[in-house]
Amino acid sequence: MNKKSPYAVVAPHILPEPKKCALKKDSFALLADFSLETVLPFPLGTASLQSLFPFREKGGLPFVVEKWEESPSPEGYSLEIGEEKIVLKAASERALLHACRTLKQLRNGTTLPCGTIEDYPSVPLRGFHANLASCRQFEGEETRDLLKKMGKFKLNAFLLEYNARFPFSSHPLIPTCNAFSREDVASFERICRENCIEIIPLVQCLGHNAHIRRLEEYAKYFEPDCPDGTKSAQLCPLSEEAFSLFKALTEEILEAHPGGRYLHLGGDEARSLGMCPKCASFAEKHGTGALYIDYINKCAAFAKSMGRTPIIWDDMLSRHPELIDKADRDLVIMVWDYWTTMDPSPLTVFRPAGKGIVLDRRIAENDFAALEEPERLIARTFGRAEDLEELSNANEGSRLFRKYLGKEFPLRCTAFPFVDLYLEKGFSVLGAPTALGNTVDDIYGLPNFMRFRKNIYAFAQKCKKYALPGMITTAWFDFAPELLETGMICTANDLWTK
Numbered sequence: 001m002n003k004k005s006p007y008a009v010v011a012p013h014i015l016p017e018p019k020k021c022a023l024k025k026d027s028f029a030l031l032a033d034f035s036l037e038t039v040l041p042f043p044l045g046t047a048s049l050q051s052l053f054p055f056r057e058k059g060g061l062p063f064v065v066e067k068w069e070e071s072p073s074p075e076g077y078s079l080e081i082g083e084e085k086i087v088l089k090a091a092s093e094r095a096l097l098h099a100c101r102t103l104k105q106l107r108n109g110t111t112l113p114c115g116t117i118e119d120y121p122s123v124p125l126r127g128f129h130a131n132l133a134s135c136r137q138f139e140g141e142e143t144r145d146l147l148k149k150m151g152k153f154k155l156n157a158f159l160l161e162y163n164a165r166f167p168f169s170s171h172p173l174i175p176t177c178n179a180f181s182r183e184d185v186a187s188f189e190r191i192c193r194e195n196c197i198e199i200i201p202l203v204q205c206l207g208h209n210a211h212i213r214r215l216e217e218y219a220k221y222f223e224p225d226c227p228d229g230t231k232s233a234q235l236c237p238l239s240e241e242a243f244s245l246f247k248a249l250t251e252e253i254l255e256a257h258p259g260g261r262y263l264h265l266g267g268d269e270a271r272s273l274g275m276c277p278k279c280a281s282f283a284e285k286h287g288t289g290a291l292y293i294d295y296i297n298k299c300a301a302f303a304k305s306m307g308r309t310p311i312i313w314d315d316m317l318s319r320h321p322e323l324i325d326k327a328d329r330d331l332v333i334m335v336w337d338y339w340t341t342m343d344p345s346p347l348t349v350f351r352p353a354g355k356g357i358v359l360d361r362r363i364a365e366n367d368f369a370a371l372e373e374p375e376r377l378i379a380r381t382f383g384r385a386e387d388l389e390e391l392s393n394a395n396e397g398s399r400l401f402r403k404y405l406g407k408e409f410p411l412r413c414t415a416f417p418f419v420d421l422y423l424e425k426g427f428s429v430l431g432a433p434t435a436l437g438n439t440v441d442d443i444y445g446l447p448n449f450m451r452f453r454k455n456i457y458a459f460a461q462k463c464k465k466y467a468l469p470g471m472i473t474t475a476w477f478d479f480a481p482e483l484l485e486t487g488m489i490c491t492a493n494d495l496w497t498k
């Protein structure tokens, strides 16, 4: 037997990086005809961990699989790779799959480096999102490819937004010419199951429904068109028919993707509240905010009746903090922010004052000299120079928000301060940075990857610091799907490591 180790120079890099990893450079396990697909039943499907004990590679090294009882996480696994024996311990089926992913990255032909690995993630829910309506280059094959790669890097959730690309049979006019086939949908479900990835369907309950409004048959469910003639993309929150439509579309998607814990209701950027006569009269009596929050609570009750925990985007509640106390406490708030890249941050999203991305005017007056890249480019491209002291006194919501902006305010603000606000109010919070959101700060014709890299990292750090249940990185724009892969790997690594 040739004992010369193929790892003599350098051990492979494993992504996401294991918590504890001690690999020897001069010793390796030689496996007869080694391939993980034959060692373990791939895909795992319904195979239980128990059914794998004891296991021995056919005609080769003893390959022992055991349950890791004392694992610090349900996704924890450990590997002891010796020249005579390999012991794999896993806390669950998902953990077993993670161990196999690691073995695949370690493998060099029919050899593995000897050593030990003890590994588990830092954040429980680690996800990636794709708005398949706007990311049109995701056809069936590209979507399947993304899901397999998410599995490879140990992500465990896919926030799936179909819009008009779902092959609705209850409303057959809605699917667009680029809608997926039933076979595509079934394949997404199957690949996610095989890779232990939880699907979280996102169905817009209120705004962002232009894909339905494009059909005149559905105009009656929508708020009136804008004065400039633009069609409203927002369902009427007081229309029972609109609510029934939302429910019917959701039920079809949940039927295709059963078994998940969550339903994302969208609920972001609802800018046409109180426009139709019925809504206007309701808003006059109870306030515009009540239109929004009553409807969201109704949708949350529907989600719960379907056995799902409801999720909403945070921007409407962030803009109107007075609504927070009226929101159903079972709502999970998903805080999205694509511009914060460090903590504390020179930029903050000042939604309570209706201002968007702002930074203190003193930084801007000095031509952003106090900033380095990429913050300088982000500030130049997106930041509105404001007197933040003044802004934090603009209204009651701003004063409430000010409390969470940290000691270095106004020149620097605590990163993702809304997270602190929602946690204090008793909500469960998920983070949402971006791998491809808003591309006006392109560099040499390609998206500003450094913004996305630092945004994902900063949000992951916040998740770990506050022990949030999870983070899902978003993707919105119609670039080649391959451009998203690095953001996906960053997400996987940042949420796994310490």
Ligand SMILES: [Zn+2]
Pocket: 223, 235, 236, 237, 238, 239, 274, 275, 276, 277, 278, 279, 280
């Ligand atoms: Zn209305």
